[in-house]
Amino acid sequence: MQRIGFIGLGIMGKPMARNLLKAGYALVVYNRSRPAMEELLADGATLADSPKAVAEQVDVVISCVSDSPDVEAVALGNDGVIEGAKSGLTFIDMSTIAPATARKVYTALKEKGIDALDAPVSGGDIGAQQGTLSIMVGGEEAVFERSRPIFEAMGKNIVYIGEAGAGQVTKACNQIVVAMTVQAVAEALTLAKKSGVDVAKVREALMGGFAQSRVLDVHGKRILERNFQPGFKLNLHRKDMNIVLQTGRETSVPLFGSAQVTSMMDALLAQDQGELDNSALATLYELLSGLS
Numbered sequence: 001m002q003r004i005g006f007i008g009l010g011i012m013g014k015p016m017a018r019n020l021l022k023a024g025y026a027l028v029v030y031n032r033s034r035p036a037m038e039e040l041l042a043d044g045a046t047l048a049d050s051p052k053a054v055a056e057q058v059d060v061v062i063s064c065v066s067d068s069p070d071v072e073a074v075a076l077g078n079d080g081v082i083e084g085a086k087s088g089l090t091f092i093d094m095s096t097i098a099p100a101t102a103r104k105v106y107t108a109l110k111e112k113g114i115d116a117l118d119a120p121v122s123g124g125d126i127g128a129q130q131g132t133l134s135i136m137v138g139g140e141e142a143v144f145e146r147s148r149p150i151f152e153a154m155g156k157n158i159v160y161i162g163e164a165g166a167g168q169v170t171k172a173c174n175q176i177v178v179a180m181t182v183q184a185v186a187e188a189l190t191l192a193k194k195s196g197v198d199v200a201k202v203r204e205a206l207m208g209g210f211a212q213s214r215v216l217d218v219h220g221k222r223i224l225e226r227n228f229q230p231g232f233k234l235n236l237h238r239k240d241m242n243i244v245l246q247t248g249r250e251t252s253v254p255l256f257g258s259a260q261v262t263s264m265m266d267a268l269l270a271q272d273q274g275e276l277d278n279s280a281l282a283t284l285y286e287l288l289s290g291l292s
C-alpha cells in the first residue's frame, strides 16, 4: 500500500486524513499549528515538521490548505514538497484555489518529475467526516486512475474532468451554485420570518417539492437553529468567489449573480463575520429587513 502524506489538518483536512487512516494507509502528517497534529498522532499518524519532511517519507502527498498562495508555499516554497520529493511522487492538492495556480504548480512539479493533480472537493465538513465527498479532478488521466483508491477512501462521487486546472474550474462552478443557493434559501426564509409564517414549516414544505436541495436541508436547518459555527467559513467562500469572478474575467463570461452575492459576503466580512459559516448570509437579510 502506498505511504501517504497529508498537509493541512483543518475542518476538511483532519477528517479526510482520518478516513485514509481508517482505510489502512500509513500516514505522515504536517499542520502549521500543533494541536491538530497531536490529534492525528493519537489516531495513529506519524508527524513531520515541514511539507518537505512529509514528501521525503511518502509516495503520495495530499494538501488541503486555505488559498492559492498557501498551496504555492506548501508545494513550491522553502521547505516545500518540491524540496523533499523524489521523482515519481504524486502531489494531490484538494484545496480550492485558482485554476491558474493549479496549472503553475502542475508545471513546476512536472519539471522535477513529480506528477500533480488538482482535486478539490464538495460536500462540506459532513461529507469529509462521512467519506462521501464529491471529488473533481484535473491532471493526467493515468495519474488519476493510479490515485483512484486514495480518492475512494475520502469520497463517493469521483469524477475525472480533464487536464491540469480542470478540477478547479469545476469547483468554481460548484461555488457559484452553492453561493446563490445559500442566498436563495436565506432570502426565502427571511421573507417567511418577516411575514410571520412558521419558518420551520416553510422549510419542511419546500423540502418535498421542486425547491428541495442539500443547501435548503443543511443551511436551512442552520438558519433555523441559529447555528453559524463553521462548517464552511464565509471568508473561505469569499475567497472562492474571488476565484469565480477572476475566472469570469479571464474568459469574458458575465457573472451577474456571483457578483451580487459576493458583495453580500463583503458586507458581512466588513462586520468581522468572516469566521462564521456561510449560512450567516441570512443574518444580513434579517438586518436589512428590520428583523434584528
Ligand code: NAP
Residues within 6 Å of the ligand: 008, 009, 010, 011, 012, 013, 031, 032, 033, 036, 064, 065, 066, 067, 069, 070, 071, 073, 074, 094, 095, 096, 097, 121, 122, 123, 124, 125, 231, 232, 233, 236, 237, 240
Ligand atoms: P480551515 O479549517 O481554515 O483549515 C485550513 C488549513 O490550512 C489549516 O490546517 C491551516 O493551518 C492550513 N494552512 C493555511 N495556510 C497555510 C499555509 N500557508 N501553510 C501551511 N498550512 C496552511 O479550512 P477548511 O474548511 O478545512 O478548508 C480547506 C480548503 O478546503 C479550503 O481551500 C476550502 O476552500 C476548501 N473546502 C472547504 C469546505 C468546507 O466546507 N469547510 C468544503 C469544500 C472545500 P493552521 O491550523 O495552522 O491554521
